[in-house]
Amino acid sequence: MMLRESFLNFAYLIVAITGIILLSFYSASNAGLQVKINEINDLMIDSIVIVNAKIDSYYLKTNLFLQLNDGTGKIKAIKFNPSIEDMLFIEENTFIQVKGKISKNNETLTLIVQEMKAWK
Amino acid sequence: MEVIFSLFLFLLAGLFLGLIAGLLPGIHSNTIAVIALSLSLSNSLGLELSVMLMSMSIMQSFIDFIPSIFLGIPKEESFISLLPGQRMLLKGKGLHALNLVIQGSFFGGLIATILIGLFYLFLIKSEKIISMLIPFILVFALTTMILNEKTLKQKINAILIMTLSAVLGLIVLNNNLIFQPLFALISGFFGVSAALISINTSKIKLKQKIKTEKISVLLTIKAIFLGMISGFIVSVTPSITGNGAALIVKEISGKITTSLYLMIIGATNTVNYILSFIVLLALGKTRTGTAVAMKHLFSFSEKHLLLIIAVCLISLAISAITAKIMGKTILKHLQDIELKKINYFVLAFLIVLCIVFSGIMGLIAMLTATSIALLGMQLKVNRSNCMAFLIVPVLLNLLM
Numbered sequence: 239m240m241l242r243e244s245f246l247n248f249a250y251l252i253v254a255i256t257g258i259i260l261l262s263f264y265s266a267s268n269a270g271l272q273v274k275i276n277e278i279n280d281l282m283i284d285s286i287v288i289v290n291a292k293i294d295s296y297y298l299k300t301n302l303f304l305q306l307n308d309g310t311g312k313i314k315a316i317k318f319n320p321s322i323e324d325m326l327f328i329e330e331n332t333f334i335q336v337k338g339k340i341s342k343n344n345e346t347l348t349l350i351v352q353e354m355k356a357w358k
Numbered sequence: 359m360e361v362i363f364s365l366f367l368f369l370l371a372g373l374f375l376g377l378i379a380g381l382l383p384g385i386h387s388n389t390i391a392v393i394a395l396s397l398s399l400s401n402s403l404g405l406e407l408s409v410m411l412m413s414m415s416i417m418q419s420f421i422d423f424i425p426s427i428f429l430g431i432p433k434e435e436s437f438i439s440l441l442p443g444q445r446m447l448l449k450g451k452g453l454h455a456l457n458l459v460i461q462g463s464f465f466g467g468l469i470a471t472i473l474i475g476l477f478y479l480f481l482i483k484s485e486k487i488i489s490m491l492i493p494f495i496l497v498f499a500l501t502t503m504i505l506n507e508k509t510l511k512q513k514i515n516a517i518l519i520m521t522l523s524a525v526l527g528l529i530v531l532n533n534n535l536i537f538q539p540l541f542a543l544i545s546g547f548f549g550v551s552a553a554l555i556s557i558n559t560s561k562i563k564l565k566q567k568i569k570t571e572k573i574s575v576l577l578t579i580k581a582i583f584l585g586m587i588s589g590f591i592v593s594v595t596p597s598i599t600g601n602g603a604a605l606i607v608k609e610i611s612g613k614i615t616t617s618l619y620l621m622i623i624g625a626t627n628t629v630n631y632i633l634s635f636i637v638l639l640a641l642g643k644t645r646t647g648t649a650v651a652m653k654h655l656f657s658f659s660e661k662h663l664l665l666i667i668a669v670c671l672i673s674l675a676i677s678a679i680t681a682k683i684m685g686k687t688i689l690k691h692l693q694d695i696e697l698k699k700i701n702y703f704v705l706a707f708l709i710v711l712c713i714v715f716s717g718i719m720g721l722i723a724m725l726t727a728t729s730i731a732l733l734g735m736q737l738k739v740n741r742s743n744c745m746a747f748l749i750v751p752v753l754l755n756l757l758m
Contacts, residue, residue, distance in 0.1 A: 253468060281655075
């Protein structure tokens with residue numbers, strides 16, 4: 239049995255479409271990759287991650303500065319211009335889920351918060 | 359949406375770079391990988407650049423065969439296709455030779471991608487056993503190459519050619535004075551020698567059949583199977599190239615047709631690149647320059663398996679289509695030129711390139727390799743015996 243040109247072209251098309259679908263799945267599932275704080279490293283700079291952690295401490299100026307702890311490690315998080323809704327559940331020793339971008343400030347890895355919500 | 363768009367953009371950029379690296383001799387995806395690594399000092403685009411390198415490697419594994427088969431310009435990953443490929447080219451079947459390689463690459467790569475999960479598990483369990491087997495396979499390959507010669511006189515001549523090639527390989531490959539020593543040796547053994555012979559014997563034009571020939575399903579299945587074995591050997595064994603592994607598989611499987619051999623070589627190269635990503639993921643080891651760069655660019659884990667599969671699938675499909683279109687276009691332009699002129703061009707090109715990349719010492723190595731290959735032709739032994747230049751140093755490297 240011989241492989242026809244049309245079959246090959248069809249195979250290329252199907253394989254490409256499958257790849258694009260899988261890439262979409264990957265992108266959707268990694269819109270925020272769930273990580274533990276001790277997994278965060280320099281190679282993840284600029285990656286979007288989701289962290290579930292306890293608020294060790296916080297202070298508010300124009301921006302909200304948080305010290306997060308998930309039992310595996312600690313990380314500093316910054317929420318620029320937080321809204322009133324953001325501040326509703328901010329309290330020491332409460333658990334929150336934070337989605338944000340890993341960044342490095344003064345040689346320290348920091349989480350630039352995009353979204354956050356209470357986490358139980 | 360932003361994530362998929364940026365990943366897709368880098369994937370396409372990688373495919374374009376792979377096309378350039380494949381068509382231009384002397385430029386390898388490893389060189390581009392090093393440049394990509396230096397561009398990413400901030401690590402801010404680690405994942406995107408890794409995607410670019412993956413797609414670039416896959417595209418190059420397809421395109422590499424165009425200069426090898428059509429012009430007789432040997433490339434590091436495809437030079438072993440030069441002899442059977444050029445044989446078919448001289449019969450007017452250059453496009454068919456390229457299609458065989460493309461089909462082998464595509465289906466070999468596709469099956470390797472589908473089986474990525476299995477390979478991942480297998481690698482973790484059996485890495486040590488495989489490494490232990492490699493020296494035996496290499497000795498077996500050398501022995502079979504000698505035994506494949508027909509008469510006793512030819513067998514003795516084959517040993518002579520192998521010894522000369524091995525000695526040259528040991529001297530040049532262990533000598534840091536020559537930059538890109540593999541390029542100089544491969545060009546000498548398989549490029550310059552072939553061009554010289556063609557200049558003396560050929561006055562024909564490269565009249566080629568542009569209509570595509572069908573390839574049988576059975577041949578494709580055989581090629582995938584053997585290509586997977588040799589691609590796997592390359593991806594897990596240090597210091598062995600795709601060509602070396604294809605040769606081993608050829609020797610192990612006994613007499614195989616030129617068509618099947620070309621498909622195996624195609625499958626081997628692409629499978630090797632795809633599995634090198636998995637070897638990096640499973641064992642943290644790097645077998646290609648691209649994998650080395652990827653290791654520094656991004657911390658891959660099981661979470662990225664889906665991304666690797668997606669990149670491989672898209673790259674395989676686009677690479678296969680691009681290689682077919684490029685092959686047809688280039689061949690249409692080449693067939694009106696007298697073969698002798700092409701050979702003169704290739705000869706001058708290889709010599710200039712060798713001087714630029716490897717210097718005068720490289721040129722001396724290339725000319726020595728050419729002499730050994732020409733001697734082999736005069737003694738009427740298979741030119742594949744020259745492969746000892748690579749197999750023997752690798753073998754000694756593994757045993758010491």
